[in-house]
Amino acid sequence: MDSAAPVRFLKGHGTENDFVIIPDPDGTLDLPPAAVARLCDRHAGIGGDGLLRVVRSAAHPEARGMAAEAEWFMDYRNADGSVAEMCGNGVRVFARYLERAGLAAAGDLAVATRAGVRRVHLAKDGDVTVHMGAARLPAGPEPSVTVAAAGREWPARNVNMGNPHAVAFVDDLAHAGDLLTAPAVTPSGAYPEGANVEFAVDRGLRHVALRVHERGSGETRSCGTGACAVMVAAARRDGADPAAEGVPVTYTVDVPGGRLVITEHPDGGVEMTGPAVIVAEGTVELGRLTAPSGDDRSNG
Numbered sequence: 001m002d003s004a005a006p007v008r009f010l011k012g013h014g015t016e017n018d019f020v021i022i023p024d025p026d027g028t029l030d031l032p033p034a035a036v037a038r039l040c041d042r043h044a045g046i047g048g049d050g051l052l053r054v055v056r057s058a059a060h061p062e063a064r065g066m067a068a069e070a071e072w073f074m075d076y077r078n079a080d081g082s083v084a085e086m087c088g089n090g091v092r093v094f095a096r097y098l099e100r101a102g103l104a105a106a107g108d109l110a111v112a113t114r115a116g117v118r119r120v121h122l123a124k125d126g127d128v129t130v131h132m133g134a135a136r137l138p139a140g141p142e143p144s145v146t147v148a149a150a151g152r153e154w155p156a157r158n159v160n161m162g163n164p165h166a167v168a169f170v171d172d173l174a175h176a177g178d179l180l181t182a183p184a185v186t187p188s189g190a191y192p193e194g195a196n197v198e199f200a201v202d203r204g205l206r207h208v209a210l211r212v213h214e215r216g217s218g219e220t221r222s223c224g225t226g227a228c229a230v231m232v233a234a235a236r237r238d239g240a241d242p243a244a245e246g247v248p249v250t251y252t253v254d255v256p257g258g259r260l261v262i263t264e265h266p267d268g269g270v271e272m273t274g275p276a277v278i279v280a281e282g283t284v285e286l287g288r289l290t291a292p293s294g295d296d297r298s299n300g
């Protein structure tokens with residue numbers, strides 16, 4: 001592709017987890033990791049915690065099998081250019097983009113992701129709800145991994161929401177330190193592909209708050225899959241198990257960039273509701289973007 005050709009982009013966020021959105025319906029754009037990192041760089045690029053490429057499922061080899069169920073595939077990349085299976089805030093912003101672009105109507109729609117098809121309910125000017133599927137976590141009530149940051153260590157729970165998370169409950173979110181580097185998670189074999197790490201505190205009855213260090217992006221102001229992982233870890237810690245009790249359980253999860261409401265249903269399905277907005281659009285010439293300069297935090 002001609003690197004001087006203007007590429008259309010939009011910018012959006014969900015609870016301030018922000019994304020560069022690149023419409024590429026026919027999947028013709030060449031977006032190698034270095035180009036994604038340049039676009040997501042906050043100093044020399046557009047800036048974002050990640051990138052959402054909007055591709056027709058039928059036009060993407062990883063999504064073709066989902067095309068009958070979901071017309072659009074969210075090709076999600078982290079700010080450093082790495083690929084991730086799933087992004088909960090990203091799906092909401094992706095759906096908002098589809099509606100705004102006239103590619104989907106407000107109401108119910110399906111989005112293909114690397115973690116499978118996700119069902120979304122989109123209110124025209126309101127919140128967006130996404131059915132995130134079931135959490136996968138090791139059996140038993142006890143945390144199974146350890147997280148270390150800023151000279152402290154906490155037991156943590158391994159929760160998979162399509163992508164990997166380690167959830168540690170702490171006394172004070174400030175104890176996680178500046179999170180300029182990734183917290184250490186042990187045993188490292190528990191996360192062969194790396195982990196997103198959440199630090200969570202209680203704020204009240206079924207109300208928690210978190211900070212997150214995202215794999216491939218650094219500390220962000222929100223993480224939808226992370227908030228779901230925290231909700232499920234908190235519910236298990238609190239002895240609430242919707243599958244066993246036959247009733248849904250809802251938690252409010254505060255993130256630095258806003259609030260998410262998350263429900264786990266008796267069938268194991270986790271549903272997340274929160275805002276999603278598009279804030280800007282324009283064109284960019286990929287050839288004019290330079291490599292992010294030196295610091296090891298792509299999100300900084």
Ligand SMILES: N[C@@H](CCC[C@H](N)C(=O)O)C(=O)O
Pocket residue numbers: 017049050078083084085086087088089090163164196214215216217222223224225226
């Ligand atoms: N911010 C996202 C998660 C994005 C992917 C994550 N960094 C990973 O590598 O798994 C969310 O809202 O879920």
